[in-house]
Amino acid sequence: MIRNGLFAKLFSIVFAVFMLAPLVVVIGVSFTPEGFLEFPPSGISLRWFRAILDNPDFIEAAIMSVQLGVASATIATVICIPAALAIGSGRFAGRDALQALFLSPLTVPTVVLGIAFLRFLSMMGLNGTFWGLVFCHVVIIVPFVLRLVLASVTGLDPSIARAATSLGASDWTVFRRITLPAIIPGVVGGWVLAFITSFDELTVTVFIVNPATTTLPVKLFSHITQTTDPLVASVSTVAILFTVALMLIVDRIYGLDRLLIGEGSR
Amino acid sequence: MIGTRPWLLSAPALVLFLVMLVTPLIMTAVLSFNSFDFYGGIKPTFGLGNYADVLSDSYFYEIFGRTFMIALVTTVIAALIGTPQAYFMLRMHPFWRSVMILVVLGPLLISVVVRTLGWAILLGNNGVINEALRRFDMIERPIKMMYTSGGIVLALVHVMVPFMILAVWAALQRQDPATEKAAESLGAGPFTVFRRIVLPQAMPGILSGSLIVFSLSASAFATPAILGGRRVKVASTTVYDEFLNTLNWPLGAAIAIILLVAVLAIMVAWNRLVEKRFAGVFQ
Amino acid sequence: MAILELRDLTKRFGETVAVDRFTLSVEKGEFVSLLGPSGCGKTTTLQMIAGFETPSGGTILLNGRDLAKVPARARGLGIVFQTYALFPHMTVEENVGFGLEMRKVPADERRRRIAQTLDLVHLSHLSGRYPRQMSGGQRQRVALARALVIEPELLLLDEPLSNLDAKLREEMQLELRRIQQEAGVTTLLVTHDQSEAMALSDRIAVMQGGRLIQEASPFDAYDRPANGFVSSFLGKSNAIPGHLEGGAAGTKLRCRELTLDGPASGETPGPVLISLRPERIEFTGEAEGIVAGRVSERIFLGDKWLFKVETGLGELLVVRRNSGRREPEVGEAVHLFWQAEHLRVLSAESAE
Known part of the structure; x- marks a missing residue:
């Protein structure tokens, strides 16, 4: 194996600093004892973490985000598994069009999706409702789940299912005993990626929430655009730690690169 | 033999997409042809008035020009940083490589709002960078970085460069590592190996990564909204203002549809170009 | 140079x-x-x-x-x-x-x-x-x-x-x-x-x-493989554990209950490994046979036949060129012969 030279090492260090700097300052600022954003903080204080407890809207928004993420990731995963099996295991007329449709939310600018959902939900009288939000999120995260599940399905040897059928298993048994266990890493990876995407989603959500269904990113966004106090930093720090914990778990059980690269199939 | 089975299996997702994606997009397209006045709200008329308004107003040209310029510069910088970084990662010791993968991919999973807040803290007139420069007497007055296109580009590069690295990484993984050794055994130095052997093989990844980065940057919302505010508007923040502040939904819809069509057109043209260029060499 | x-x-x-x-x-x-x-x-x-x-x-x-x-x-x-x-x-x-x-x-x-x-x-x-x-x-x-x-x-x-x-x-x-x-x-x-x-x-x-x-x-x-590994890695080979005994009349090899005439060898008397290439073994009549055996498997490979023969020395592999003649069937009793010079005496430690 050829190793990197000095230039490559320096480049990588500078790059890592660039990638981590904004996260480091957010975490640093959140420990300030002062009433304004300062970095490095003049002292270490948990003042702004205690302040989170005095602002129940942030906590409510966080709970809303978790509920939304769990509901939409689960629905998306459940509908993506059969769709991925259909698309991944054989050619049929319209297959490419179907796949393109399910991946299209990636190509449509999110702001366009946001206003389209707003228009649709307000005409249906569903604007600002929890389930309205859930189904909008399902549309946005389906491409992520589908790509990962599809990668597992196409990696599957089709003769395994045929072998099970030849031994007398019904279609449902084949799915439950053979196919599902084989694609489960992709399914779990897809669910987690979908949850995180939903949990972090801002651009679409900002159009379709009302004060009762505000999510954490929307709450943070409106807070940042109105005032700048270290409260946003402490909330962000908690969100970063939550994500990092989730990330480390995923990296252990599935591999972060596999999750985000999708095993080379796009 | 297969018959209707694939359609039955995809039916739940298909119905959802028809109801929740296709219908709303058609409604938005229709909305963009309606008219609006401040007293009567949205009128169900059908005309090209909103498009005429947008396309005849230099204010909107400026916004679209800025949007695509920011996206283009972001893409170029992301490619210039991301390509060598992906290559270096490929050659790292496995331990450092997995650390670097966390550094590169981790931020992808952290909300853009949080990351942009970090940049706001760094870039402000009293922000970390200006304070540091002042402490070392390198500047007298703060460099203005908040509410500038440059600041937006910097933060967008941070958001987008992981996508570029992922795309280049995927292309480099398909490369036979022995090609580098072969070139070296034939007398090529490290820079020549990179330029003549690695770069051409990474090119499909760079091109597909550029496409992703460009389209995401052109429609980015959170970063320009927080770092540009009302002063440095881009297409998506303009749409936001039309919908949630001015409440002129038809005009906002028209701007959004123009953005959508422009992004799609650029993507299709880019794909055509790439396919033409690489026909025969790479499948 | x-x-x-x-x-x-x-x-x-x-x-x-x-x-x-x-x-x-x-x-x-x-x-x-x-x-x-x-x-x-x-x-x-x-x-x-x-x-x-x-x-x-x-x-x-x-x-x-x-x-x-x-x-x-x-x-x-x-x-x-x-x-x-x-x-x-x-x-x-x-x-x-x-x-x-x-x-x-x-x-x-x-x-x-x-x-x-x-x-x-x-x-x-x-x-x-x-x-x-x-x-x-x-x-x-x-x-x-x-x-x-x-x-x-x-x-x-x-x-x-x-x-x-x-x-x-x-x-x-x-x-x-x-x-x-x-x-x-x-x-x-x-x-x-x-x-x-x-x-x-x-x-x-x-x-x-x-x-x-x-x-x-x-x-x-x-x-002339240097050891048992080389002899088994290069082509097919029968490896027979045995005991080398030197004598004035030439070397003797004791394998199980049989005693074979050995070739001139540099190995010191003691336990050895005997290597014999399958194509150097011939089928012969009872009078000339060195060991008797029974064909346990027979595989046709086009240009040649491959036999497995159960003998007093253990299972031996025999390869015969396909000359169009009748060859022994599975179960048939056969007698095997080889020239002593085709035996290779290798050090016993080289056995795998």
Whole structure:
């Protein structure tokens, strides 16, 4: 194996600093004892973490985000598994069009999706409702789940299912005993990626929430655009730690690169 | 033999997409042809008035020009940083490589709002960078970085460069590592190996990564909204203002549809170009 | 004079010793094979010669010049990689010309030498193709041409035929030998395929566990294996544990309850391993038979028959050329005969 030279090492260090700097300052600022954003903080204080407890809207928004993420990731995963099996295991007329449709939310600018959902939900009288939000999120995260599940399905040897059928298993048994266990890493990876995407989603959500269904990113966004106090930093720090914990778990059980690269199939 | 089975299996997702994606997009397209006045709200008329308004107003040209310029510069910088970084990662010791993968991919999973807040803290007139420069007497007055296109580009590069690295990484993984050794055994130095052997093989990844980065940057919302505010508007923040502040939904819809069509057109043209260029060499 | 000289070459990866004090020299124009099972250290040895691995000890001399401080790109070796490592974005011509370009060879001379080398490997008609548009055998030739065009002092071949199917592999063996001889280039081949090594080489160096076990011509390595490992790795062989007894009238071998006449041997009396090639055993009548047995399996291989025979010495493998005559059936009682000179007496420790 050829190793990197000095230039490559320096480049990588500078790059890592660039990638981590904004996260480091957010975490640093959140420990300030002062009433304004300062970095490095003049002292270490948990003042702004205690302040989170005095602002129940942030906590409510966080709970809303978790509920939304769990509901939409689960629905998306459940509908993506059969769709991925259909698309991944054989050619049929319209297959490419179907796949393109399910991946299209990636190509449509999110702001366009946001206003389209707003228009649709307000005409249906569903604007600002929890389930309205859930189904909008399902549309946005389906491409992520589908790509990962599809990668597992196409990696599957089709003769395994045929072998099970030849031994007398019904279609449902084949799915439950053979196919599902084989694609489960992709399914779990897809669910987690979908949850995180939903949990972090801002651009679409900002159009379709009302004060009762505000999510954490929307709450943070409106807070940042109105005032700048270290409260946003402490909330962000908690969100970063939550994500990092989730990330480390995923990296252990599935591999972060596999999750985000999708095993080379796009 | 297969018959209707694939359609039955995809039916739940298909119905959802028809109801929740296709219908709303058609409604938005229709909305963009309606008219609006401040007293009567949205009128169900059908005309090209909103498009005429947008396309005849230099204010909107400026916004679209800025949007695509920011996206283009972001893409170029992301490619210039991301390509060598992906290559270096490929050659790292496995331990450092997995650390670097966390550094590169981790931020992808952290909300853009949080990351942009970090940049706001760094870039402000009293922000970390200006304070540091002042402490070392390198500047007298703060460099203005908040509410500038440059600041937006910097933060967008941070958001987008992981996508570029992922795309280049995927292309480099398909490369036979022995090609580098072969070139070296034939007398090529490290820079020549990179330029003549690695770069051409990474090119499909760079091109597909550029496409992703460009389209995401052109429609980015959170970063320009927080770092540009009302002063440095881009297409998506303009749409936001039309919908949630001015409440002129038809005009906002028209701007959004123009953005959508422009992004799609650029993507299709880019794909055509790439396919033409690489026909025969790479499948 | 030796083109390549390896002296006590050693490579350690942490605790494991991949190559252990390996010594070998390759003469000008010679074709030498490093043969061994996977993990025997042959590939690591090649990587060290090429400059992609740093030796932990020992020296590599190329034409008397120590290569320790010479980077891979300045060694001037021609290397054919197992995967061929063709540059996918370059045409055949560009691939072959790359090394000349690096050497700043003027364009017209470059063209001439590319054409000449492509001619040598019979690929002139495909010079404008990309690697992906070619078959495995054609890619193999491009890789060879790319390595040869720089007129290397030494050509290194890393399992060059392992990615080809069986029939093509045999064709390319002959082709490789022809090209090597026409170009007159000194060649070191690394392979795990004993038939490939025997077909191509002037000399074979058999490696096991990082060590050189035997260095000999293909015929000698096959006919006079240094130990049980070599005898079983090169072709098929019957390995019979026994006991050597010296005597005035010649050596005797005791195996189970039988006593055989042994050949002259340097082994000291004591436990030994007897190796007997299956094609040196004949079926014969009861009077001449050395051991009696019963055919337990019979396999027809086209040009020959393969028998497994249960005998007092254990199960013996017998190979007979298909001469069109009737051969014994499964279950048939047979008598086996061989000349004592075909028995090889090897040290007992070399048994696997």
